[in-house]
Amino acid sequence: MANKNTESNVGLQQSTHSLPSYLQADNLGPWGTFLNQVDRVTPYLGNLSRWVETLKRPKKALIVDVPIHLDNGTVAHFEGYRVQHNTSRGPGKGGVRFHQDVTLSEVMALSAWMSVKNAAVNLPFGGAKGGIRVDPKLLSRGELERITRRYTSEIGSIIGPTKDIPAPDVNTDAQIMAWMMDTYSMNEGSTSTGVVTGKPIALGGSLGRREATGRGVFTVGTKAANKIGLTIQGSKLAVQGFGNVGSIAAQLFVEAGAILVSVQDHTGTIYSGSGLDVAFLQQYVQSQGGVAGFPGAEVINPNLFWQVDCDILIPAALEGQITKDNAQLIKASMVIEGANGPTTPEADDILVDRNVLVIPDVIANAGGVTVSYFEWVQDFSSFFWSEKEINARLVSIMNDAFESIWNTAQKHQVTLRTATFIIGCSRILQAREERGLYP
Ligand code: GLU
Numbered sequence: 001m002a003n004k005n006t007e008s009n010v011g012l013q014q015s016t017h018s019l020p021s022y023l024q025a026d027n028l029g030p031w032g033t034f035l036n037q038v039d040r041v042t043p044y045l046g047n048l049s050r051w052v053e054t055l056k057r058p059k060k061a062l063i064v065d066v067p068i069h070l071d072n073g074t075v076a077h078f079e080g081y082r083v084q085h086n087t088s089r090g091p092g093k094g095g096v097r098f099h100q101d102v103t104l105s106e107v108m109a110l111s112a113w114m115s116v117k118n119a120a121v122n123l124p125f126g127g128a129k130g131g132i133r134v135d136p137k138l139l140s141r142g143e144l145e146r147i148t149r150r151y152t153s154e155i156g157s158i159i160g161p162t163k164d165i166p167a168p169d170v171n172t173d174a175q176i177m178a179w180m181m182d183t184y185s186m187n188e189g190s191t192s193t194g195v196v197t198g199k200p201i202a203l204g205g206s207l208g209r210r211e212a213t214g215r216g217v218f219t220v221g222t223k224a225a226n227k228i229g230l231t232i233q234g235s236k237l238a239v240q241g242f243g244n245v246g247s248i249a250a251q252l253f254v255e256a257g258a259i260l261v262s263v264q265d266h267t268g269t270i271y272s273g274s275g276l277d278v279a280f281l282q283q284y285v286q287s288q289g290g291v292a293g294f295p296g297a298e299v300i301n302p303n304l305f306w307q308v309d310c311d312i313l314i315p316a317a318l319e320g321q322i323t324k325d326n327a328q329l330i331k332a333s334m335v336i337e338g339a340n341g342p343t344t345p346e347a348d349d350i351l352v353d354r355n356v357l358v359i360p361d362v363i364a365n366a367g368g369v370t371v372s373y374f375e376w377v378q379d380f381s382s383f384f385w386s387e388k389e390i391n392a393r394l395v396s397i398m399n400d401a402f403e404s405i406w407n408t409a410q411k412h413q414v415t416l417r418t419a420t421f422i423i424g425c426s427r428i429l430q431a432r433e434e435r436g437l438y439p
Pocket residue numbers: 093094095096165166167168169170197340365366368369370372
């Protein structure tokens with residue numbers, strides 16, 4: 001028999017453009033959106049575009065079974081993921097979300113947006129993301145702890161302070177990070193605070209981390225408003241999602257004189273032409289679990305949220321919210337993406353045509369991971385900074401990154417999203433090229 005070890009049977013003839021089916025854009029939701037965004041940036045990458053295939057394939061994707069004992073004595077199985085999209089510039093970095101709609105495609109896209117985001121603000125990280133397909137609202141506290149610990153154990157071999165550092169995302173918080181840190185540390189046999197960020201302060205967490213994403217949204221939002229001549233004082237604001245990101249961003253804009261006219265979350269949509277009381281709404285959501293029933297506000301049909309009369313719109317919930325169907329209804333002159341991937345590519349084009357400025361997720365919500373970086377640095381040096389110092393460094397990084405993105409957009413006459421991708425992807429692919437291929 002002839003030697004079978006030819007080029008064709010070791011796969012060398014495979015075109016670099018024929019991606020495995022699970023990586024293709026069609027019907028892949030958020031991952032399809034990401035691939036579309038990569039195609040849009042490729043013409044601007046010069047010689048580095050020969051490495052662009054790197055961005056279209058996650059470096060590593062792990063799917064894990066997460067079985068736990070429920071309180072009723074039965075065993076339930078959940079599906080968990082951890083995807084490391086790229087580690088050319090440093091360890092993987094990105095949150096973990098617990099949500100009933102989590103899929104591999106979604107986690108892949110979220111990990112890829114982390115790569116671009118981390119590079120765009122020049123943090124020494126690659127991009128990663130994790131998730132469990134579960135509705136955490138249906139779990140007791142004990143079940144939540146067990147699912148978190150088992151998931152952490154299952155992904156334990158690929159995470160670590162120099163490998164991949166998880167953090168909070170949708171429906172995960174400081175307590176969940178504490179359980180993750182403890183589980184990883186118990187398995188390792190030594191306390192490892194740097195394995196996750198967004199921890200409680202007593203366990204090596206950073207001051208200002210909880211507010212950081214909202215503060216970053218506010219920082220770049222005010223800078224962008226300045227560029228287009230929009231005055232924050234007296235401007236009308238609508239926010240989708242009133243968790244960590246939306247509620248803090250709303251608070252900071254209101255403190256700067258904006259009027260919060262509408263908030264939508266998974267429980268309902270509320271409106272008040274004269275302005276909602278942010279502090280009261282924060283307390284209400286904390287105790288009631290959502291905005292529905294907020295005293296003194298009008299209840300409006302969820303579909304009307306997108307056409308609310310406002311100047312600034314902040315989607316701060318999930319991806320795929322601004323679509324070709326509602327993009328033409330938006331009245332705001334500026335959309336600041338607190339969420340990851342809230343705008344589809346078709347909607348992006350409509351907003352450009354309608355002269356609505358979109359500040360993309362990959363810069364708008366980078367404040368969270370920037371303070372995660374500070375937390376990681378503080379944990380390594382076991383030396384902790386004041387909140388004033390943290391906020392000042394955060395604002396300075398966000399301002400500088402936004403300025404260079406704005407200038408790149410002007411130079412190439414592209415959207416802020418493509419400009420952020422030009423900066424982020426160039427940094428990733430330059431590192432990729434300089435490292436070379438191993439072996
Ligand atoms: N989940 C946040 C994000 O999407 C923060 C991730 C982190 O701090 O690592 O940017």
